[in-house]
Amino acid sequence: MNVLFWIIFIGLCIKTGALLVSFLVNFFVNPGGAKNLYMGLDLSGVKAYSQSYYVHLASLMIALSGLKAYIAYLVVRIFLKFDLSKPFNHVITVLIDTISHVALGTGIVAMIGSASSDWLMKRGHDVPINWGAGEILFFAGVIYIIAVVFRKGTELQIENDLTV
Amino acid sequence: MPIIVNLDVMMAKRKMSLNELSAKVDLTLSNLSILKTGKAKAVRFSTLDAICKALDCQPGDILEYQDEG
Numbered sequence: 203m204n205v206l207f208w209i210i211f212i213g214l215c216i217k218t219g220a221l222l223v224s225f226l227v228n229f230f231v232n233p234g235g236a237k238n239l240y241m242g243l244d245l246s247g248v249k250a251y252s253q254s255y256y257v258h259l260a261s262l263m264i265a266l267s268g269l270k271a272y273i274a275y276l277v278v279r280i281f282l283k284f285d286l287s288k289p290f291n292h293v294i295t296v297l298i299d300t301i302s303h304v305a306l307g308t309g310i311v312a313m314i315g316s317a318s319s320d321w322l323m324k325r326g327h328d329v330p331i332n333w334g335a336g337e338i339l340f341f342a343g344v345i346y347i348i349a350v351v352f353r354k355g356t357e358l359q360i361e362n363d364l365t366v
Numbered sequence: 367m368p369i370i371v372n373l374d375v376m377m378a379k380r381k382m383s384l385n386e387l388s389a390k391v392d393l394t395l396s397n398l399s400i401l402k403t404g405k406a407k408a409v410r411f412s413t414l415d416a417i418c419k420a421l422d423c424q425p426g427d428i429l430e431y432q433d434e435g
Contacts, residue, residue, distance in 0.1 A: 364407040
């Protein structure tokens with residue numbers, strides 16, 4: 203699992219970097235490049251309609267990808283700190299709590315992106331981006347519940363450690 | 367915490383070291399130290415039983431309630 207999340211983390215970092223570089227190059231050097239922003243993603247219609255909407259959508263995509271990479275990094279840190287003999291400890295609880303909050307923020311970013319895409323699509327522009335806002339928010343809720351359970355577990359573990 | 371652990375007082379009265387008590391009650395030194403310094407959150411009856419037997423005393427000799435207010 204540790205190796206898998208390292209691969210996911212590196213993959214998401216590469217995706218974020220590629221999106222950022224591609225966006226900056228398309229914005230400042232090659233204005234026609236919006237037809238293939240990343241892996242065939244075509245936002246040329248949006249760019250032709252409004253430069254600011256194009257920047258808005260691309261920024262949200264970069265932020266979303268960056269936040270996903272950060273979540274993967276936090277999961278990697280959990281696997282580095284996880285000790286099966288004492289699973290409930292303060293560090294893991296803080297990390298899971300942080301993941302739930304970052305996931306909530308990611309979900310909100312995805313929701314804004316999704317709403318922006320819907321708004322643009324209603325005006326006849328093609329926005330081929332799958333934001334997945336609902337799924338991210340659902341998982342943020344699930345992770346928050348796990349964080350609450352871990353917090354209680356940590357309290358019990360400390361009490362157990364201090365029982366002689 | 368208003369519960370005071372007087373383990374060190376009883377050990378001094380019986381002239382018993384922490385190592386000796388640890389061996390008699392079958393508790394680790396770190397656990398005895400937690401109890402002695404008052405950091406313990408709970409004490410098992412079995413532990414209390416073993417300590418009272420080793421020090422030949424009553425639970426009240428080891429534990430004391432002091433009102434903080």
